[in-house]
Amino acid sequence: LNLRMPLLRISTPDHQPLTFNIDSLRTLVSDPAITVRDLQAHGWTKGDSLAFTISRGALPHTRFHGGGVITWPKGPMLYDFALEVPLLDLEDVRWVSPDFPSMRGHTLFAARSESETRTDYVMRDLHLRQGDQRVDGDVTAITDHRRGLGVQNMNLTLNALDLDAVRPYLDTLPLDGTLTGPIKGNGFFDHLNVDFDWTLRDARLPDSGSSHFAAAGGVVLGGKRGFIFDTLTIDHSDIDLRTVRLIVPAAILEGRLSLEGTLAGPWKAVTFNGAIEHRDGDRPVSRAEGSV
Numbered sequence: 001l002n003l004r005m006p007l008l009r010i011s012t013p014d015h016q017p018l019t020f021n022i023d024s025l026r027t028l029v030s031d032p033a034i035t036v037r038d039l040q041a042h043g044w045t046k047g048d049s050l051a052f053t054i055s056r057g058a059l060p061h062t063r064f065h066g067g068g069v070i071t072w073p074k075g076p077m078l079y080d081f082a083l084e085v086p087l088l089d090l091e092d093v094r095w096v097s098p099d100f101p102s103m104r105g106h107t108l109f110a111a112r113s114e115s116e117t118r119t120d121y122v123m124r125d126l127h128l129r130q131g132d133q134r135v136d137g138d139v140t141a142i143t144d145h146r147r148g149l150g151v152q153n154m155n156l157t158l159n160a161l162d163l164d165a166v167r168p169y170l171d172t173l174p175l176d177g178t179l180t181g182p183i184k185g186n187g188f189f190d191h192l193n194v195d196f197d198w199t200l201r202d203a204r205l206p207d208s209g210s211s212h213f214a215a216a217g218g219v220v221l222g223g224k225r226g227f228i229f230d231t232l233t234i235d236h237s238d239i240d241l242r243t244v245r246l247i248v249p250a251a252i253l254e255g256r257l258s259l260e261g262t263l264a265g266p267w268k269a270v271t272f273n274g275a276i277e278h279r280d281g282d283r284p285v286s287r288a289e290g291s292v
Contacts, residue, residue, distance in 0.1 A: 002026040017046035031077075032095035035060055048073045054083070061089035061104065068111075078113035085109050090128070096121050096141055097149055101165035103128040103135065117145040120152065133178070134159040142188070148222075150188030157182045158198070170227050174247045177203040189221040191230060202243045209240040217262070229263040229270055236260065255280030 007021035025039035037060055043052035053067035068081020085107050090100040105128035113119045121141045128135040137156035143149060160178045167173050169189070181198040195216040201208045214237070218230030239257045261274010271291060278286040 017044040019044045059092040062092040063087040079111040082110040099168035103130040132160045147188040154185040212238040
C-alpha cells in the first residue's frame with residue numbers, strides 16, 4: 001500500500017460521515033483481484049456504504065474515471081458504479097472472467113450487483129483491438145455464484161477474431177482460424193441463446209479457405225457434457241469440405257456443402273435434421289433431406 005491522503009475526516013460534532021480525499025494510491029486488492037497503479041478520488045463512508053468519485057484511476061494498462069457506491073450490508077461487496085474507460089486492457093479485468101483474451105481498446109463500463117451472488121458488468125460502446133482482430137459493440141457480462149458466467153444484451157461484431165480467444169469457453173474446439181461477423185446473445189453458459197452470421201477462415205488450409213454459417217438457437221458451453229447444440233437452427237451455410245475433412249477424415253467428398261436445418265446434442269455426437277446440398281465445381285448438384 002502506497003497512499004497519500006491530504007484529507008481524512010473521521011468525526012465531526014454534527015456526525016457527518018467519514019470523508020476522505022486521495023491524491024494518489026498504489027495497492028493490490030485481493031477480492032476482486034485488482035492491481036491499482038494510481039488513484040485520485042474523493043469519497044465518504046457511513047455504516048455499510050462507500051460513495052466515491054474517481055477523477056483519475058489507473059490499472060497496469062487501463063485508465064478510467066467515474067463514480068458510484070459500494071455497499072456491504074451482509075458481508076459481500078455490492079457494486080453500483082459507472083466508469084468511462086478511455087484505455088482498457090482485458091488482462092486487467094480478468095477478475096470478471098479469467099479467460100478474457102488479450103485485447104485492448106476503450107468502453108463505457110458499469111458494475112451493478114443484483115444480489116449478493118450476482119453482479120452485472122456492462123460494457124457499452126466497446127471497441128477492442130489486437131493486431132488485425134477487432135471486437136465492437138455492447139455486452140453485459142454476468143457472474144453468478146450458482147450458474148457461473150453469462151451474458152445479457154450481447155450485440156457484438158467480430159472481425160478476424162482468432163479462435164484462440166474463445167477456445168477457453170468451448171470444449172476441445174476442433175477448428176483453427178478466425179471469425180468475422182455479428183453475434184447476439186442472452187443467457188448463462190448452461191443455456192445460451194445466440195444469433196450469429198459468421199465467416200470462418202480456416203488457418204489449417206493453404207489458402208485459408210472460408211466457410212459461412214448463419215444460425216440462431218440455444219447452445220450449452222462447458223459442463224460435464226461439454227459443448228452442446230440445444231437445438232440450433234441453421235438458416236444458411238456454405239462449408240468448405242476441406243475443413244470438414246480435417247475434423248472427420250472419413251469425409252471424402254470434395255467441394256462445398258450447404259446445410260439448412262437444426263443441430264441437436266453434443267457436438268461430438270450431434271444430430272442434424274434438414275436439407276443438405278453438395279456442390280463440386282461443374283459437377284451435378286446433389287441434394288438430400290432427413291436426419292444424420
